[in-house]
Amino acid sequence: MGCCDGGVTPPPPQAKTLLARAFRANHARETAAVNKPLPNASRPNSLRSGPDARGRFGDFGGRFVAETLMPNITEVQEAYDAARKDPEFDREWRRLLKDYVGRPSPLWFAERLTNHLGGAKVYLKREELNHTGAHKINAVLAQIMLARRMGKTRIIAETGAGQHGVATATACALFDLPCTVFMGATDVERQKPNVFRMKLLGAEVNAVTSGSATLKDAMNEALRYWVANVQDTYYCIGTVAGPAPYPQMVRDFQSVIGDETREQCLAIEGRLPDVVVCAVGGGSSAMGIFHPFLDDSEVKLVGVEAAGHGIESGAHAAAINGGSPGVLHGNKTYLLQDRHGQITEAHSISAGLDYPGIGPEHSWLHEIGRVEYTAATDSEALEAFQLCSKLEGIIPALESAHGLAEVIKRAPTMPKESIIVLNLSGRGDKDIFTVAHHMGVEI
Amino acid sequence: MGETLPTAEGCIEPVPGGRIARRFAKLRAEGRGALMPFLEAYDPDPATSMAILRGMPGAGADLIEIGVPFTDPAADGPTVQKAGQRALKAGGTLAGALAMVRDFRRDDESTPLVLMGYLNPILAYGPERFCEDCRCSGVDGLIIVDMPPEEADEVQPFAQGLDMIRLVAPTTLESRLPTVLDGASGFIYYVAITGITGTRSADAADLAAAIPRIRAATDLPVAIGFGVRTPQQAAEAVQVADGAVVASSLIEILVGTLDEEGRATPGTVRAVLDGVRALAEGVRGARD
Known part of the structure; x- marks a missing residue:
């Protein structure tokens, strides 16, 4: 099993360089753009004012x-x-x-992970240290x-x-x-x-x-x-x-995560992060860390859905990447459904992401393009789970491991002085049985 | 009931004034209340549920409610949930329910039919096309359980010629009644219990107190559902209201006739229709 050799296969060196170059060019353009004041108010004044009176x-x-x-x-x-x-x-x-x-939760500079990935500085927002572990x-x-x-x-x-x-x-x-x-x-x-x-x-x-x-x-x-x-x-x-x-x-109560991250990053680095990454199931940890950054257009926000066995396999929990808008559980949002509007089964190795919908604010942030929603598969999450355990001495929740999988893909493509923050939303003690099972280990 | 639209080719002719209003007017003239049995489309299979639908008017149904199966019926108790699961397994869809209505209308032009279901299958079908197909197939009214008046603009703009039937609950505040009644037509569906379908029985004294509150706010007929199970309860319901909706106890009769694999048996249709007959007797004897 590829996931269980204890390490992550690095991307081929050539591809890595090309990607890094492409990203730097892009990044430079974006940075230049945000340093100027917005030419006109084509955007609403704030992306943080929702919802409206109708919810x-x-x-x-x-x-x-x-x-x-x-x-x-x-x-x-x-x-x-x-x-x-x-x-x-x-x-x-x-x-x-x-x-x-036990708040505030630390913002930890993951030095070994950073060196291993060879790109952006990786910081972990340690929500897993909260009482109850998430x-x-x-x-x-x-x-x-x-x-x-x-x-x-x-x-x-x-x-x-x-x-x-x-x-x-x-x-x-x-x-x-x-x-x-x-x-x-x-x-x-x-x-x-x-x-x-x-x-x-x-x-x-x-x-x-x-x-x-x-x-x-x-x-x-x-x-x-x-x-x-x-x-x-x-x-x-x-x-x-x-x-x-x-x-x-729930977003307002979870925004304490993003508020702290913002302050901590400013205190440590003197500036805001370039990228903030978080796994998304229903999306409370992601909304919590994203929301205080919504109006900081220089901060790229990335939500990571659970791709399960892969989006194309149909066995996933990626409402945005593999679903369509509908109504379930009291809100209109992206959902996994068949063409008759029947809700279909979600699949993810992580039970916390195994939900056929996503919070409605995420659906909106996706449609206006403020947040980019990607996906990570079960095996990518399993690899990230093991890598984080070995390099940082932190066993992440399988949910958070999906976010980490995105960091593993993205950090190497970013310049060394750039900053990427992962919301490490929970600890993985609860997942060791699942992971052991997938590694073929009996405990 | 809104204005009548021109009828497209191959479609059922609309009934001026609407079947629901006409039926309630007729019953009022006869001095009795309406029995409104429910069946889940495609439960346990399309042919059986079609046979039950066809037989219901003959067994004493005055109006009929057809449930559209949905995977996540959050307002329904276990009995209706399981009916929905059997129906989905048998291939039940919104399109299938509409096809049943078209079939039914071939030999019954007067019994009002109400579709009851959840919003998501309608959104997937396309609300505008859905309303067109409802009119064309001969559907008279819609109960969209998870579409309160505040969210009605998802469907209501396309629903001319269809009655939008609204739910009123025991917990609906007096101050909220005008919102709920605004845009309502056909009849008002009073949820007799605080809870989900089929789990408790309605209390006659509570009903006697609640119905006048609604009557004071609307001239529409009021039907009682969610807690009406027996002929006796149906009779009590039409003593205070204009109609009684019975769902779970009829589904329980159906379930009792299924074989071990959940398939219909030769006695299924007759047993359910006998149940409807017993309820009809209760309703018809209620105001004697």
């Missing part, structure tokens, strides 16, 4: 829910609108981020605080890889709230350590067998439960998808 980012987003769910959505919208204006809410959340989560906890704590403000006494959540479920179960333990996590039966099977973690934290894990028994079905089931229990229940969504206000709210 839309361009044509994407919205509130596509049954009337039965509308009161729930309206209640969350009103509560969020009030909370975000309340300095006390912000203070309490920042306190939790600092003393409970970025999910940032938005969860804020949402649980919101639920308490709303007087809700029960929390539900959906989870794929289990990271959001663990984060929600953690916050519920901290705030002494009963918690039910909906998880596709297929994922319960392949993410046993996280299932056990959630139970240890006192949460109830509801294995969802309806539909295809994966993340999308877990979300359907959570929505169904919520409709029937609107009085006492808050639905803590884990990503920047779902009906408004969730895409905006």
Whole structure:
């Protein structure tokens, strides 16, 4: 197996040089362009002002829910609108981020990885060092605080890889709230350590067998439960998808990642990064790191979808690269679907990216061309997973390894003085069984 | 009901005033409420579901709701979900549901047909072409579950001649009613329970309190669904409202007749239609 010899095959030297030259030429042009003021206001003043009152980012987003769910959505919208204006809410959340989560997370200069790739300086935004091992906890704590403000006494959540479920179960333990996590039966099977973690934290894990028994079905089931229990229940969504206000709210709470990265990069390097890379499933870690950079046109933003066995194989989770716009889970966005509008199965080695949609703001950023969406295959992610472990002593989540795979392709084509930042959104301890299985190792 | 459009060649002639309004007017004149059974198109196979559809008016259906299968029916309980999965497995699509309507209209020009489904298959089909094909096939009304009034411009601009049936829930705020009713036609679908389809039964006292609230805001007929299972409950529903929608309990009857592989058996069609007959008796006896 090519993925398991313990290293990454470097691109042929000739191709590498050509690519590097092409990129430098391009990069020089782009840099020259952004140093001048924009000639006219052909663009909106800010790309950070969305969504509009309808919850839309361009044509994407919205509130596509049954009337039965509308009161729930309206209640969350009103509560969020009030909370975000309340300095006390912000203070309490920042306190939790600092003393409970351990923020700010470091921006680590990955020197060995940089030398190995031989191009841009590679920095890792260490979200995997957060309490619970991923970025999910940032938005969860804020949402649980919101639920308490709303007087809700029960929390539900959906989870794929289990990271959001663990984060929600953690916050519920901290705030002494009963918690039910909906998880596709297929994922319960392949993410046993996280299932056990959630139970240890006192949460109830509801294995969802309806539909295809994966993340999308877990979300359907959570929505169904919520409709029937609107009085006492808050639905803590884990990503920047779902009906408004969730895409905006989760993005706002995750933007702490990008805010810190921006400050840290300025402090270390005296300037902003040239490229920011992040893996995208639903896209909460990516929105979190991208959003504070949206108006810095000199910073190139790259989202990396899961290409699974390859886009052309049909077995992937790349909503933008291999899907088309539609409506699912309350929002209009890019989706994996057949020509009849039936949602098709996503595939990725990473359970956290195994979702047939993507947050609506990403769909918009793709259409206006502000963010470039590429894809990395299962085997590219597996190679990146191993490379990062060996060179940096950091075992990344398989989700983050997709982003890293893009860095591995891109950094060598960039000049040595340029800066590329990867959002290392989670740690890979949860994935060692999957990776071992693919390496043919029994543990 | 909007203005009537000229009929394209090979299309079903529209009924002036619309079949739904005419049917409710006729029932009102007769002094009784409407029974509106539901069937999922292509469940468990196209021929069986077509036979059930054809037989429903004879068994006492006043209007019929046809479910369009979707992979992710977030507002539906397990019974309707599984019906959708069987239908998809049997090749069910939006185009297939429209073909069933065309077939049905060959021998029934008067029973109103309502398509109920989710938005994504309609977007994939193309909302404008979808509405054209609905009119042409003889569909009378649409219930698009995950398209609240705020998002109605996805389909409504193309829906002249089709009734847009809106859902009102027990949790729908008084202040929101005007928004929900704006642009609604045909009838109002009152969701009798706080929850998903087929999971609980409607409470007669709750209904008696809720329906007058809607009546005060609209002249449209009101039908009750989501919690109506038995002939007794259907009878209670039409004592306070103009119609009763029954879905899950009829699907359960169908499921009870399937063989181990989930295929229809010779008794399937008759069993479902007997269920419709029993409900019709309940509805017809309700106001005696």
